[in-house]
Amino acid sequence: MLRGLLTSAMGEREVVKVKRRVSRNVRDQAFEGTPSGPRRFGWKPADPKAGRKVNEKLEPEEAKVLREAVELALKGKHWATIVKHLDDSGYLTVRGNKWSTTPVQYMLTNPALCGYRMINGELVHDRKTGKPVIGKWETVCTPEEWRRLVARCNVWFNPEGDTASTRYREKVKREGRKDYRGIAEATRRFLLTNIARCGYVKDDGTMCLAKMKGMGPTGTNKQDRYRCGDPRCNKVSRRADLMDDAIKRMVIKVLEEQYSELVPQERSWYGEETLNALLAKQQEIKDAYKAGEIGLSEYLEFKDDNDAQVAASQKDRDDFYAEQAAKNFLAGFSAERWEKEFDMRQRRTAIAIVLQAVIVHPLPQGRSRSSRFDVDLLEPVPRKRY
Known part of the structure; x- marks a missing residue:
């Protein structure tokens, strides 16, 4: 029995080590901007002979269909209209299934569309500059368009990875705004x-x-x-x-x-540099605490103040793009x-x-x-x- 318990404990320890290595590898690839994961619709599979990694190069015909779906979503077309467009294209999903609303929404809010990566619901940022890491793969939309797609789908990301539309409704109610989309x-x-x-x-x-x-x-x-x-x-x-x-x-x-x-306007948010600086400071505070350079009391003091500024800045950015999208929709x-x-x-x-x-x-x-x-x-x- 003792031998069995020791063997079991050693096996569990190995499983934990493997999980940590995989998680560390995924995070390292994200910070390096390396394409990875299963093949996405619109991108080519890996080809070792040609030296091509998975999701690195666009598949021309699929990418054309994907871009058309992006444009329909940006114009505010109903999800049924977008699903029909994908059905009419003759393509199935990468798993060989028919298109439906939920997979299409996930596909059109994937940050990989504009070159970003997300881990646990949080965009991967450069630790020095605070700017989102730009991946080394071909893209089908701009970061501004991706943010509009996220808003179009009523999805709100946070560090805990909660993307439910109920969070959007709660946010709207809490801020006293009108939910025209609802x-x-x-x-x-x-x-x-x-x-x-x-x-x-x-x-x-x-x-x-x-x-x-x-x-x-x-x-x-x-x-x-x-x-x-x-x-x-x-x-x-x-x-x-x-x-x-x-x-x-x-x-x-x-x-x-x-x-x-x-006239439609496609202006970039004026506070992007400020937000990037705040995110870089956020990472500095975390690194300083992990290195033992500051104590828990100082860490919490700095963290709370910085987090509040980041949240206020992100809200300002979201409101800016939402207002611009509403005006452009009817321009x-x-x-x-x-x-x-x-x-x-x-x-x-x-x-x-x-x-x-x-x-x-x-x-x-x-x-x-x-x-x-x-x-x-x-x-x-x-x-x-x-």
């Missing part, structure tokens, strides 16, 4: 879901204001409809196509006034772009930027439900900045 992604079919609200006046004089749900044809109703989603009310219903058309015309008019003359807007270029997701996003809600008031007493559609019973509620 509104826009609510449904794939109905244009005004989460925007249309019931305007029925209750006995106490207050309006219901429950969100109206999109419903398909049922019973004597031969058309799609929006209906109050509160089972205790459920008293207001209106034809979806007529509501959509009325609100669409109003939103297009506002967008043309606000954005038709706006040069026209009714023709709405009809020919915008898919359902982009249209819902545009409406959510202009309107807080659309109150759907009930039909006046005595008016037949089959009477002509009355646009005056729709009350658009614009967002404050409009």
Whole structure:
């Protein structure tokens, strides 16, 4: 039994050593900018005879399809549109599977697209300069485009590697900002879901204001409809196509006034050097503590202050690119772009930027439900900045 326990302990120790060597090798390759890992879609496999490493050179045809998917995502196209584009290309994933939303989102937020590497949810930075390490492989987008893709996917990275979209919603709520993207992604079919609200006046004089749900044809109703989603009310219903058309015309008019003359901008964030210096200082503090040059008390004091500055700087950068992306999305807007270029997701996003809600008031007493559609019973509620 003792011999068995000793043998088991020695085996576990070897496993730990192997894991450490592998982890150290991965980190060393990341700091050196060496391509590694399994083959990614868009890059060629390893070829020892030609001296080519895996994921070092782009595969021209796959890279073209990948770049087109990147451009669709940057334009704000719905994930279903991007998945269809990849399906239509005739290519499967590197594992031979069909494309679906989640793998596509992971693929388009991989920092390798722009030459970056990430370990445990944290970008690998040069220890001397504090700048992200640029890998020695061909890329398909710029770092600025990659950050926009990350924001497009509602993914927020942190040192713990938590990338769940719930963190994005919590961040938005905590900072008191508006989550236009959450509104826009609510449904794939109905244009005004989460925007249309019931305007029925209750006995106490207050309006219901429950969100109206999109419903398909049922019973004597031969058309799609929006209906109050509160089972205790459920008293207001209106034809979806007529509501959509009325609100669409109003939103297009506002967008043309606000954005038709706006020119897209691709400016780099002004604080990149400051953030890089803070990240370099962060690494210096860690190295000094590991080397025993400073004690735990000093380490915590320096670390907390530096971490707070890094967090504030990163938030400023994220807000800068988010604001620029929102403006570029609608820059040069026209009714023709709405009809020919915008898919359902982009249209819902545009409406959510202009309107807080659309109150759907009930039909006046005595008016037949089959009477002509009355646009005056729709009350658009614009967002404050409009």
